[in-house]
Amino acid sequence: MITIKDIAEMANVSRSTVSRVLNNSGYVSEDARKRVEQVIKDTGYVPSTNAKALRTKKSKVIGVILPTIQTETPSRIVTGLGRELSKHGYQILLANTDHQKEKEMEYLQVLKIHQVDGIVLLATNTDKKLIEAIKKLNIPVVVVGQEVEGLLCVTYDDYQSARELTKYFIDKGHRKIAFIGVDESDRAVGYERKRGYLDEMAANGLSVEQSWVQKGVFNIHSGYEAMQKILETNNKPTATLAVTDRLAIGAMSYLREVGFNIPTDMAISGIGNSEMSQHLNPPLTTIDYENEKAGEEVAKQLLASMDSQQVAKKIVMDYRLIIRESV
Amino acid sequence: MITIKDIAEMANVSRSTVSRVLNNSGYVSEDARKRVEQVIKDTGYVPSTNAKALRTKKSKVIGVILPTIQTETPSRIVTGLGRELSKHGYQILLANTDHQKEKEMEYLQVLKIHQVDGIVLLATNTDKKLIEAIKKLNIPVVVVGQEVEGLLCVTYDDYQSARELTKYFIDKGHRKIAFIGVDESDRAVGYERKRGYLDEMAANGLSVEQSWVQKGVFNIHSGYEAMQKILETNNKPTATLAVTDRLAIGAMSYLREVGFNIPTDMAISGIGNSEMSQHLNPPLTTIDYENEKAGEEVAKQLLASMDSQQVAKKIVMDYRLIIRESV
DNA sequence: CTGTTAGCGCGTTCAG
């Protein structure tokens, strides 16, 4: 392996001089700089970030903890995040928990020993112990998707968006609106979106039957089952709000199976604006959270907090209601 | 920051002793070990991988270069890869080119300066210059998805799978079979799958009209357009093989629009077994490449080649024909 | 069984 020492010898200067041209610090004579640069070019030398990190305490690496990269939201966020970070010379160290909650803690340690300069946590839950561990770590952190007290968070407006979506159904004339959610331990997707739906219903004096409110998990089939249950009831709703596009897709699949026309027999919407949503039959009305943009914002916030000493701030991202033909 | 030195002092031993218990190397008295372990536990100390890497030349990090993580194939591969790597204490350093080819070279350097122990390249093309650069790097590499001379590769059986799929259409009675491919600069998806289709057609004495063979890019809309062109021809085919599920989805979307019934008016298949494929109407016949398993295999090969000195091998993964209702 | 010593590759004073 070629080191700074080799370059120094080949250019007939000392290691410090090489270091200076590398970091553009201090004075270096035009002559020496030229020689050094030439040698570097010839040899294809690149300074070791490890040695550098050891010295400077900056690794230029950001750790990202996420539950999966197999769904669109996290992969979009990571894309945006990576795009922005790479502009500033940072790389992403991936820590995929594969939905195993206990791995979150473990990865926190792993990221620490790799001396990451910052951590991005794509959260699904906000476990107390995890949060405590994060705070103790003393590494700048941004939590994405869930609000956590005392930490810098970038979240979506789950409450308002769900509420606006509900309002849209109502404006379209629907009075009996069902809801397919997920477990409320997921505060953002499970709790907040449901609250938005319930509040808007209440604000319009509309009652909701218990059987209209179903709970699924994050996959397509789950939406299918939820819709099945919704249709078992006597007092059938005319519309259904699903908290993710995949749940909506599953629901639509069941509706088609039982011969329901969308949106005349049953209107439906998702949330998330998945790539698929616009190609469904009919195209799905949904909410776009602009995840890539959120990822970029996360990067900016993290970078900022890294040199201005950890400010706990709440950033709430914007959303867009995407009106298509399913409602 | 707490270092090995602090631990040594607190436990009243030397740094080497701490190092020994940390790495389970050499002899340490039960007594000393206990003390050290206690202190480590109390302080929450974790050794710096950077310093370790500097010393041992092993970073325990694997770099992954990919064009995007927003589609299922790469994200599944990375999931499998990460799962297997983490079992051996390795982390993934992500280098997302976001489809910008020129970034591949750049990231190669980035990974090098981060002293990654190995590189996984999810390839779409096999640019000569890139391959040369990789070989010069002198870091164990596994190329996934494309065959490259002189490098360890894990590939899919694009040719055979496309051929078997074509045969399946023929067995089902189809004689006029169309094809939606992608540019042949993508050897695996563009060239090999097309070759499989053409060879099987020829082997059965079936001719293919030029207008039946369309080319798209990697998105849904592209499949829509391709199907539109296919139906413009006079001699209409009765079946269409699309080289990705997304192209098939787009094609189905167009078929539905013009009132074609699938599979009676037009049979169709994709390749890739996307999550969506089973929820389409009708469910899509496709090829499953078991990407996560491939990712795990990649990890195993890479790990093996890392201590047995770089063996250029070709691993061809298995595939499964998934028969559903679209053919 | 344990401590001492010597770097790994780099950045940063501090004298020249």
Place this chain on the structure above:
DNA sequence: CTGAACGCGCTAACAG
């Protein structure tokens, strides 16, 4: 403007 010297945190001989 430049080089010598030191140390970041750790592991690996080498003596004890």
